[in-house]
Amino acid sequence: MGKEKKAQSEQLLDLRNTPVVDKVGVEERIERFQSRSIKGESKKQGLRMALNMIDLTTLEGKDTPGKVKQMCYKAMHLHDVQQDLPTVAAVCVYPSMVKIAKNEVKNSNVKVASVSTAFPSGQAPMDVKLRDTKFAVSEGADEIDMVISRGKFLIGEYNFVYDEIAAIKEACGKARLKVILETGELATLDNVRRASDIAIMAGADFIKTSTGKVQPAATMQVTYTMLMAIKDHYDRTGIMIGMKPAGGISTAKQALHYLVMVNETLGSKWLTNEWFRFGASSLANDLLMQIMKQETGIYQSSAYFSID
Amino acid sequence: MAAKKKIIDNLDWSYSPSPESTAHIQLKERYDLYINGKWVKPSSGKYFPTTNPATEEVLAEVAHANEKDVDLAVAAARKAYTEVWSKLSGAERAKYIYRIARMMQERAREFAVIETLDGGKTIRESRDIDVPLACNHFFYYAGWADKLEYAFPNRKVEALGVAGQIIPWNFPLLMAAWKIAPALAAGNTVVLKPAETTPLTALKLAEIIHDCGLPPGVVNIVTGFGDTGAAIVNHQDVDKIAFTGSTAVGKIIQKAVAGTNKKLTLELGGKSANIVFEDAPIDQAVEGIINGIFFNQGHVCCAGSRLLVQESVADLVIRKLKDRLNTLYVGDPMDKNTDVGAINSKEQLETIHKFIEIGKQEGTEMYQSACSIPAKGHFCPPTLFINVAQSSVIVQQEIFGPVLTIQTFRTVDEAIQKANNTPFGLAAGVWTDKGSRIFNLTTKLNAGVVWANTYNKFYPTSPFGGYKESGFGREGGLHGLNAYVKLV
Numbered sequence: 009m010g011k012e013k014k015a016q017s018e019q020l021l022d023l024r025n026t027p028v029v030d031k032v033g034v035e036e037r038i039e040r041f042q043s044r045s046i047k048g049e050s051k052k053q054g055l056r057m058a059l060n061m062i063d064l065t066t067l068e069g070k071d072t073p074g075k076v077k078q079m080c081y082k083a084m085h086l087h088d089v090q091q092d093l094p095t096v097a098a099v100c101v102y103p104s105m106v107k108i109a110k111n112e113v114k115n116s117n118v119k120v121a122s123v124s125t126a127f128p129s130g131q132a133p134m135d136v137k138l139r140d141t142k143f144a145v146s147e148g149a150d151e152i153d154m155v156i157s158r159g160k161f162l163i164g165e166y167n168f169v170y171d172e173i174a175a176i177k178e179a180c181g182k183a184r185l186k187v188i189l190e191t192g193e194l195a196t197l198d199n200v201r202r203a204s205d206i207a208i209m210a211g212a213d214f215i216k217t218s219t220g221k222v223q224p225a226a227t228m229q230v231t232y233t234m235l236m237a238i239k240d241h242y243d244r245t246g247i248m249i250g251m252k253p254a255g256g257i258s259t260a261k262q263a264l265h266y267l268v269m270v271n272e273t274l275g276s277k278w279l280t281n282e283w284f285r286f287g288a289s290s291l292a293n294d295l296l297m298q299i300m301k302q303e304t305g306i307y308q309s310s311a312y313f314s315i316d
Numbered sequence: 317m318a319a320k321k322k323i324i325d326n327l328d329w330s331y332s333p334s335p336e337s338t339a340h341i342q343l344k345e346r347y348d349l350y351i352n353g354k355w356v357k358p359s360s361g362k363y364f365p366t367t368n369p370a371t372e373e374v375l376a377e378v379a380h381a382n383e384k385d386v387d388l389a390v391a392a393a394r395k396a397y398t399e400v401w402s403k404l405s406g407a408e409r410a411k412y413i414y415r416i417a418r419m420m421q422e423r424a425r426e427f428a429v430i431e432t433l434d435g436g437k438t439i440r441e442s443r444d445i446d447v448p449l450a451c452n453h454f455f456y457y458a459g460w461a462d463k464l465e466y467a468f469p470n471r472k473v474e475a476l477g478v479a480g481q482i483i484p485w486n487f488p489l490l491m492a493a494w495k496i497a498p499a500l501a502a503g504n505t506v507v508l509k510p511a512e513t514t515p516l517t518a519l520k521l522a523e524i525i526h527d528c529g530l531p532p533g534v535v536n537i538v539t540g541f542g543d544t545g546a547a548i549v550n551h552q553d554v555d556k557i558a559f560t561g562s563t564a565v566g567k568i569i570q571k572a573v574a575g576t577n578k579k580l581t582l583e584l585g586g587k588s589a590n591i592v593f594e595d596a597p598i599d600q601a602v603e604g605i606i607n608g609i610f611f612n613q614g615h616v617c618c619a620g621s622r623l624l625v626q627e628s629v630a631d632l633v634i635r636k637l638k639d640r641l642n643t644l645y646v647g648d649p650m651d652k653n654t655d656v657g658a659i660n661s662k663e664q665l666e667t668i669h670k671f672i673e674i675g676k677q678e679g680t681e682m683y684q685s686a687c688s689i690p691a692k693g694h695f696c697p698p699t700l701f702i703n704v705a706q707s708s709v710i711v712q713q714e715i716f717g718p719v720l721t722i723q724t725f726r727t728v729d730e731a732i733q734k735a736n737n738t739p740f741g742l743a744a745g746v747w748t749d750k751g752s753r754i755f756n757l758t759t760k761l762n763a764g765v766v767w768a769n770t771y772n773k774f775y776p777t778s779p780f781g782g783y784k785e786s787g788f789g790r791e792g793g794l795h796g797l798n799a800y801v802k803l804v
Contacts, residue, residue, distance in 0.1 A: 029599070032600075046332075048333075
């Protein structure tokens with residue numbers, strides 16, 4: 009089985025279509041997205057869309073059931089003062105917290121995502137990573153956020169990275185798989201593009217920039233590079249892959265820039281939480297503050313917005 | 317899956333209109349000629365309207381200068397040169413030029429809005445490119461004014477005298493800056509004629525120059541048509557002609573100046589090749605192609621209007637180009653989100669349409685963006701002609717609009733041959749991941765500017781100009797200064 013798998017992967021892992029990426033050109037493109045002027049109705053719509061795309065996240069050693077339960081409540085009741093608000097897309101927790109989270113959000117549309125594969129470093133043997141993943145799924149995780157083996161990637165063992173992702177995908181069953189590239193450790197946009205292509209070919213449902221534990225986390229440059237990988241794959245196969253920038257996106261303005269970028273690369277088809285997510289925790293309140301400003305005309309104090 | 321599809325189909329995030337305000341600008345109903353530090357009525361009493369090409373509304377009336385008016389302007393420039401400007405030290409001249417630059421910066425927003433109203437280019441470009449770059453040209457050349465002996469070591473530097481300058485309608489304010497700044501820095505005085513379709517920012521610049529207290533006659537702005545330009549070119553007391561515009565008019569000027577003592581620089585047309593190799597960063601190359609041809613609606617002398625793409629990646633690049641074409645926002649130039657604005661004039665739109673018809677008749681595949689075009693005003697959707705041959709008219713002639721021809725090539729030599737096989741020689745673009753190939757091509761492409769992995773980048777410090785029928789002389793940088801001095 010092992011040998012067979014490897015032979016298969018060598019056949020499938022084809023990086024000939026992976027283009028090089030020019031950083032200067034990418035930066036120029038990003039400036040164009042950032043200079044879009046989002047006003048009026050489009051801003052209202054954008055802020056709500058962004059809110060609905062958040063994976064509200066807590067990934068700390070000190071996480072407790074109490075903390076997770078409160079965050080889950082917030083996920084479903086972002087700001088009850090305002091009636092027509094969406095919920096966030098999901099809550100993202102460690103495997104040990106999945107059952108608690110799942111129980112909290114069971115009567116809502118909010119999904120439970122679990123990190124796995126020895127998050128955040130991924131420095132563990134394969135059987136541990138598989139068990140980690142299967143445990144999270146058995147506890148009720150709807151989505152699995154795995155990390156790739158960056159060390160293996162950086163020494164050029166692309167087949168290893170590919171096989172690992174394919175194996176985790178299999179272990180996920182019905183859960184959707186998000187593959188975290190940890191772009192802050194991949195250093196170049198060329199590497200980001202190559203890793204994106206490997207993850208997509210190996211079966212990722214989503215590709216995700218970062219764990220949030222490494223700086224820099226999500227940047228627009230990195231996200232753009234990954235979006236273009238998704239686009240090329242879609243153009244070739246017609247299969248949609250999701251995108252999740254995570255870490256470092258804390259303001260509504262940034263979120264709107266990301267939405268503009270998705271809109272102008274992949275198109276509005278991707279502008280739902282089925283295909284685009286923000287991995288963020290403080291973003292929600294800034295979006296809420298902006299939404300309330302739009303609704304009431306007054307920019308309110310942060311004291312009016314709950315911190316969970 | 318069906319349910320999911322429905323949600324997706326319902327979503328369409330379009331940007332709400334975001335027009336730049338015009339409340340803060342001031343335009344007079346009628347503009348006279350700016351001669352000898354005063355606003356002077358044209359001797360003919362004639363005025364012509366200047367319109368907004370996006371709405372076809374008249375913005376103002378502008379004086380039509382004839383030979384008599386030009387004679388007045390040249391006389392004022394001569395007097396200012398001999399009596400005042402040539403006697404000032406470089407450092408004193410620099411103070412005035414810096415002052416112009418700073419006042420332009422202070423009123424940058426007003427300049428950007430007027431540039432867009434009068435010329436049809438997008439507010440994004442006027443605001444982010446034209447106006448800041450124009451300011452920077454004044455800043456840059458102000459710095460040289462007191463350092464001319466360092467610019468030309470071991471040579472004695474003298475100004476030429478009176479410079480007659482004729483500028484085009486595609487970058488009205490920027491071209492005025494390119495012309496006026498080095499001329500003043502080197503100690504010359506100026507008679508400048510802006511294009512008849514876009515005179516307003518040059519006239520605004522005259523207001524600033526006036527407010528700066530520049531000695532009367534150092535800069536004179538005369539508006540009008542071709543006859544006004546001809547009067548400048550043929551004037552006996554002009555020492556230097558600088559012209560930016562079409563190759564056809566450039567040839568007329570060169571003939572007119574032949575046998576006189578007038579120094580001449582010409583910056584004319586182009587049909588520049590943008591060459592994409594298979595190892596290029598493809599997505600960035602696609603952006604570069606788009607920026608190369610659709611920047612300023614293609615009204616750019618160095619526009620990358622001929623795409624040469626290696627056959628192995630041609631299908632991919634063309635697919636991506638078509639895709640990108642449909643994400644360009646075409647329409648109201650005053651909207652901050654517009655990518656492609658209005659065609660400068662009805663005449664130019666007709667020229668572009670004529671070439672598009674020729675392209676269709678030549679039987680090549682045409683692709684246009686599916687954008688909706690405003691009912692009023694002069695607009696042209698971004699257009700691609702695919703699988704075009706070197707012998708095709710649309711490959712050989714300058715269209716000066718948002719029309720890109722796409723040819724394929726197999727080898728480096730073929731790309732070089734095709735790129736150079738044109739009477740023009742203004743610019744070229746090279747897209748490849750290979751540094752050595754870039755250097756190989758820069759030595760072999762007959763173009764004044766070669767951009768590598770980028771396109772349409774301009775800096776005050778960088779010389780710009782052409783080979784062959786794209787003209788001669790350089791503007792910008794040290795080379796640009798050279799065009800306004802006598803070395804003795």
